[in-house]
Amino acid sequence: MNEPQLALRNLRKAYGALVVTDGVDLTVQAGELHAIIGPNGAGKTTLIHQISGLASSDSGQVLFDGRDVTGLPMHKRVRHGLARSFQITSILPKFSALDNVALAVQARSGSSFRFLGDASLEADLNEPAMECLNLVGLGARAAIPAGLLSHGEKRQLELAIGLATQPKVLLLDEPLAGTGHEDAQRVVETLRRLKGRITIVLIEHDMDAVFSLADRVSVLVYGRLIATDSPEAIRANAEVRSAYLGEEAA
Amino acid sequence: MSPIAETRPVAITGQRRRVEWLPVILFGAFVLAPVFAAFSGAEGYVLSLLTRVMIFGIAAMSLDLILGYGALVSFGHAAFLGIGGYAVGILAAHGVEDALVQVPVALAASALFGLVTGAISLRTKGVYFIMITLAFGQMLYFLATSLASYGGDDGMTLAARSLVAGLPLLKGDFALYWVCFVCLLGTYVLARSIVASRFGRVLRGSRENATRMEAIGFHPFRYQLVAYMISGMMAGLAGCLLANQAEFISPAFMTWQRSGELIFMVVLGGLGSLHGAVLGAAAFLLLEEFLPEILHMLGFMLSTDMQARLVENWKMVFGPLLILIVLFARGGIMGMLGGRHE
Numbered sequence: 160m161n162e163p164q165l166a167l168r169n170l171r172k173a174y175g176a177l178v179v180t181d182g183v184d185l186t187v188q189a190g191e192l193h194a195i196i197g198p199n200g201a202g203k204t205t206l207i208h209q210i211s212g213l214a215s216s217d218s219g220q221v222l223f224d225g226r227d228v229t230g231l232p233m234h235k236r237v238r239h240g241l242a243r244s245f246q247i248t249s250i251l252p253k254f255s256a257l258d259n260v261a262l263a264v265q266a267r268s269g270s271s272f273r274f275l276g277d278a279s280l281e282a283d284l285n286e287p288a289m290e291c292l293n294l295v296g297l298g299a300r301a302a303i304p305a306g307l308l309s310h311g312e313k314r315q316l317e318l319a320i321g322l323a324t325q326p327k328v329l330l331l332d333e334p335l336a337g338t339g340h341e342d343a344q345r346v347v348e349t350l351r352r353l354k355g356r357i358t359i360v361l362i363e364h365d366m367d368a369v370f371s372l373a374d375r376v377s378v379l380v381y382g383r384l385i386a387t388d389s390p391e392a393i394r395a396n397a398e399v400r401s402a403y404l405g406e407e408a409a
Numbered sequence: 410m411s412p413i414a415e416t417r418p419v420a421i422t423g424q425r426r427r428v429e430w431l432p433v434i435l436f437g438a439f440v441l442a443p444v445f446a447a448f449s450g451a452e453g454y455v456l457s458l459l460t461r462v463m464i465f466g467i468a469a470m471s472l473d474l475i476l477g478y479g480a481l482v483s484f485g486h487a488a489f490l491g492i493g494g495y496a497v498g499i500l501a502a503h504g505v506e507d508a509l510v511q512v513p514v515a516l517a518a519s520a521l522f523g524l525v526t527g528a529i530s531l532r533t534k535g536v537y538f539i540m541i542t543l544a545f546g547q548m549l550y551f552l553a554t555s556l557a558s559y560g561g562d563d564g565m566t567l568a569a570r571s572l573v574a575g576l577p578l579l580k581g582d583f584a585l586y587w588v589c590f591v592c593l594l595g596t597y598v599l600a601r602s603i604v605a606s607r608f609g610r611v612l613r614g615s616r617e618n619a620t621r622m623e624a625i626g627f628h629p630f631r632y633q634l635v636a637y638m639i640s641g642m643m644a645g646l647a648g649c650l651l652a653n654q655a656e657f658i659s660p661a662f663m664t665w666q667r668s669g670e671l672i673f674m675v676v677l678g679g680l681g682s683l684h685g686a687v688l689g690a691a692a693f694l695l696l697e698e699f700l701p702e703i704l705h706m707l708g709f710m711l712s713t714d715m716q717a718r719l720v721e722n723w724k725m726v727f728g729p730l731l732i733l734i735v736l737f738a739r740g741g742i743m744g745m746l747g748g749r750h751e
């Protein structure tokens with residue numbers, strides 16, 4: 160096997176006495192779509208925070224492209240190609256949908272210490288941004304202030320912003336959360352199209368989406384990974400069923 | 410790509426065209442005012458009042474750049490007025506009377522003070538940021554009061570206004586008026602451009618959602634720090650002009666009350682429009698100037714004793730009046746005029 164694109168080595172984090180990430184080891188290969196599932200409060204979001212650099216880790220390592228990025232702040236990790244989306248929508252509500260995405264394009268194209276010229280008219284920023292919006296199906300809503308988009312559209316915008324940073328690895332924290340059937344279908348379609356082109360770590364409660372998209376699935380319970388396997392094997396795994404899938408059925 | 414061509418410019422220019430007459434009227438008024446001043450019979454008084462309005466307009470606008478577009482509530486902004494004023498005063502006291510030296514020195518000193526204090530204060534957020542900028546402002550205030558050779562507490566009178574390239578160009582009140590006008594207009598155009606630029610977009614984005622900005626690869630701190638320095642330099646320029654207008658400098662340039670007044674001007678005018686801050690400065694200073702007379706007129710039905718007391722204690726009315734305006738006219742004067750604020 161090649162060097163993994165993303166590797167977690169014995170990652171730990173506690174909030175006071177509550178151990179939220181308890182010695183997580185994980186490797187994700189380039190181009191893989193790796194889903195992480197687990198019950199509410201298992202520590203999935205915290206894990207994404209640690210991988211992306213929003214939260215620090217108490218111990219352990221995050222290796223990205225073979226490089227130790229554990230000490231880097233989030234904004235530097237993004238520039239290396241490690242981007243993320245948020246479970247709770249995090250956008251710039253007064254900026255248009257296009258400007259939200261164009262700002263992400265701006266972050267990776269040249270200096271932002273430019274004080275002259277209207278940034279919102281720069282075709283070099285708007286065109287790639289528009290492509291990302293079209294990819295997630297928001298092209299027609301480009302001029303709308305992001306705060307006025309529907310919940311489902313905001314989730315799509317999150318995805319477009321993440322893509323606009325041109326990530327090698329995209330960490331998605333419940334991109335389908337709270338979306339209606341149609342919006343969810345659209346996001347799943349987008350992910351299917353991205354699959355193989357970039358590495359994706361997908362956190363999701365929607366099991367249909369997870370089992371249809373993922374190359375491999377990891378199960379996180381109380382901060383521990385109890386299994387990592389193919390979707391079929393995970394579905395059949397007794398321990399997983401009792402810890403998580405059974406719980407859902409009950 | 411065609412969707413861009415179709416959707417973007419329409420939405421943008423449509424929005425802009427609707428409000429852009431406001432700055433035109435505002436600056437037009439400053440252009441025409443000297444003509445009326447000539448006919449008013451109190452030319453010197455009107456000119457000097459309006460010159461002050463423009464100078465504080467620059468200072469308030471500079472604050473709006475970081476407060477309105479960056480949500481950075483600096484409570485020590487008057488320090489930069491002081492730096493500009495003292496740069497002029499101290500250099501003049503040592504025989505360097507040319508603005509071509511004084512102004513660059515003032516700008517450099519403001520940038521440096523902004524760099525050092527900004528680098529420290531911007532590590533804090535919210536009320537801590539307010540307190541620490543206040544503390545730095547007070548520090549500079551006390552430093553100024555201790556400068557015995559430059560007047561200490563009492564301040565010092567300038568022998569003359571600054572020269573420009575060795576010529577006494579600022580001597581006349583009209584000349585100073587026009588210089589202040591050009592500075593105001595120049596600062597406005599520059600600030601407008603900054604706000605719309607790539608840099609300004611990062612600043613505005615960081616105001617709305619700093620975590621999102623970090624998640625796309627920006628470190629808001631760096632942009633906020635540079636904005637803080639630029640804002641400080643603009644206020645430093647206002648300080649240079651203020652020293653020339655008053656022909657006097659004193660620690661009173663940079664009291665915390667002065668910083669508070671600057672915030673008030675910005676909020677009064679309406680946050681985040683730049684020309685709103687100029688309107689706010691004008692409203693504040695004109696109200697401060699004419700409120701005693703207005704009260705005198707409104708108090709005609711009172712006994713002369715009461716009337717006199719009302720006029721004497723006009724500040725008791727001034728404060729609450731300002732608070733009422735801010736409370737009831739959300740968005741300040743710009744909000745009342747239906748302007749865009751962003």
Ligand SMILES: Nc1ncnc2c1ncn2[C@@H]1O[C@H](COP(=O)(O)OP(=O)(O)OP(=O)(O)O)[C@@H](O)[C@H]1O
Nearest residue numbers: 174177179197198199200201202203204205206246
């Ligand atoms: N900043 C914090 N301070 C203290 N405790 C926290 C903090 N963030 C999360 N926790 C706790 O850590 C645990 C894991 O939270 P986390 O949000 O990572 O779970 P999750 O798996 O993403 O859950 P969900 O499926 O509901 O999104 C929870 O018990 C939560 O209350």
Ligand SMILES: [Mg+2]
Nearest residue numbers: 203204205246
């Ligand atoms: Mg979560």
